Amino acid sequence: MKFVILDVDTGIDDSLALAYAAHSPELELLGITxxxxxxxxxxxxxxTLVVLEQLDQEIPVYPGEAKPLSRDYTKxxxxxxxxxxxxxxxxxxxxxxxPENQGAAEFIIEQIQQNPGQVTVVAVGPLTNIARAIQMQPEIVQQIERLVIMGGAVxxxxxxxxxAEANIYSDPDAASLVLGSGMPITLVGLDVTMRTLLTADHLDEWRSTNSELALFLANMTDFYMEAYKGVVKSGRGCALHDPLAVGVAIDPxxxxxxxxxxxxxxxxxxxxxxxxxxxxxxxxxIDVALDVDADRFLEHFLSRVI
Known part of the structure; x- marks a missing residue:
């Protein structure tokens, strides 16, 4: 089992990633930042708290940074x-x-230092919390097992x-600090995430179970698919950006x-x-993901998320 901290800016694919991670026995979620x-x-x-309640999970949640590391947020x-x-x-x-009273960066530092070489952080939002933690305690760069990032377009x-990809664009200074830190990193960017596809047929399958969680995730993801019109060429669907980063933490x-x-x-x-x-x-x-076994990943994701 792998100790994991999931760092999120909880939108729709973050929620899917959270459900995937929470239902994966390979991962022990220490907390969500x-x-x-x-x-x-x-x-x-x-x-995040709402999604965890839907999942019937009591994983602690730690609020983090509200703005970029060193510039005004204009996006x-x-x-x-x-x-x-x-x-x-x-x-x-x-x-x-x-949520917990402890801040995200402090929690990340605490867990990495208490479990040296054993904590993987999966970051699926801007990298501001990770950069702040490095600024506060630079030694965690050598103590973390791995940082898996959903971000970038190499x-x-x-x-x-x-x-630019959205997570990197939201705080490029934080991304630059983290990617230049020497920390062991796997970068799961648009190079591979755009090759994964969840379809409207999958949402129909979720709805057919008639569970409260399945209906919640299907209705939420339906909005996301609507926003993807014109981006996805082969029918109605959406890319599984953040879930793929969780998938890589489970199975590189x-x-x-x-x-x-x-x-x-x-x-x-x-x-x-x-x-x-x-x-x-x-x-x-930095291990940059260049190709993805999309079918095998999708099958694994679908077997866990609901």
């Missing part, structure tokens, strides 16, 4: 993709539980600009990687957040 990104950190924290929240509430307009009432175009063989040094553009506004990979260099230490 939240960050701004798809929505505000307050909404991400609220949504609009992605309500057109994730709904006004961040979960496909399925929010009805707050969860019965409250060999393909971006999704929020022609150059879902993807094929190559070692790169990855640089993040932090100054040029037109290409802000662009992730450039340099392959043939002694500094290459």
């Amino acid at each position: 939240t960050v701004f990104g798809n929505i505000s950190v307050e909404e991400a924290t609220r949504n 609009p929240f992605a309500r057109h993709i994730h709904g006004e509430d961040g979960i496909g307009n399925q929010y009805r009432q707050p969860a019965s539980r409250q 060999t393909v175009p971006g999704n929020v600009t022609p150059f 063989s879902f993807v094929r990687t190559a070692s790169y040094a990855v640089q993040v553009e932090c100054t040029e506004q037109d290409s802000l957040g662009k992730t450039t990979g340099i392959h043939d260099t002694p500094a290459a230490h």
